[in-house]
Amino acid sequence: xxxxxxxxxxVAALHKMRKRVIETIGRNMDLYGISLSTGHLYGLLFFADKxxxxxxxxxxxxxxxxxxSTGVRTLLDLKMVNKVWEKGSRKxxxxxxxxxxxTFTDFFDIKWRKSVESNITAIRKSMEEINRMEQEYAAEPxxxxxxxxxxxxxxxxxxxxxxxxxxxxxxxxxxxxxxVPKEPPGDK
Numbered sequence: 097x098x099x100x101x102x103x104x105x106x107v108a109a110l111h112k113m114r115k116r117v118i119e120t121i122g123r124n125m126d127l128y129g130i131s132l133s134t135g136h137l138y139g140l141l142f143f144a145d146k147x148x149x150x151x152x153x154x155x156x157x158x159x160x161x162x163x164x165s166t167g168v169r170t171l172l173d174l175k176m177v178n179k180v181w182e183k184g185s186r187k188x189x190x191x192x193x194x195x196x197x198x199t200f201t202d203f204f205d206i207k208w209r210k211s212v213e214s215n216i217t218a219i220r221k222s223m224e225e226i227n228r229m230e231q232e233y234a235a236e237p238x239x240x241x242x243x244x245x246x247x248x249x250x251x252x253x254x255x256x257x258x259x260x261x262x263x264x265x266x267x268x269x270x271x272x273x274x275x276v277p278k279e280p281p282g283d284k
Contacts, residue, residue, distance in 0.1 A: 114143050117142075117143075121138060122139060130174070131170075133159065134167035134170050134171065136157065137167040138171055142194075147180045147191040148189065174202065175199065175202040175203070175206075177190050177192050177193060178190065204264065216257050216261075219254045220254075223254075
């Protein structure tokens with residue numbers, strides 16, 4: 097931490113401030129599908145002044161190395177933390193990705209692209225089935241009405257997923273920041 101441990105008042109105030117942020121990060125990580133404890137782990141790494149090993153994280157959070165490993169793997173998969181190399185160290189070290197814009201972009205891309213692709217695939221398959229059924233039930237006006245209604249709904253859904261796909265592209269290529277510029281760092 098860098099503060100003289102003899103100055104308990106300053107250390108306590110710093111811990112209180114950090115704990116508030118770590119608790120809030122932990123609670124809000126459910127937006128990312130991340131557990132509270134993994135959110136707390138992210139918060140711990142956020143305030144760490146150097147990369148940490150699983151043992152150090154486990155000791156700090158009073159959790160097992162297995163739990164730390166699972167949490168770190170989740171954060172690595174979402175590109176929220178990075179594995180780093182340090183000369184002379186044999187253990188894996190981890191640090192938080194401080195570019196929150198990139199973290200959000202990566203998360204948005206990872207989660208939403210997969211969802212969009214599966215929805216588009218399902219809609220295309222259903223549209224093919226509707227086209228086939230329209231021919232099969234051409235003499236049944238009631239069934240054709242239902243099929244036409246479903247087709248219109250699917251076409252609207254398809255248009256939405258095409259739009260969402262283009263939105264994801266704006267995150268990937270950085271164009272989103274032309275529309276919604278990043279906040280400059282500084283005092284708040």
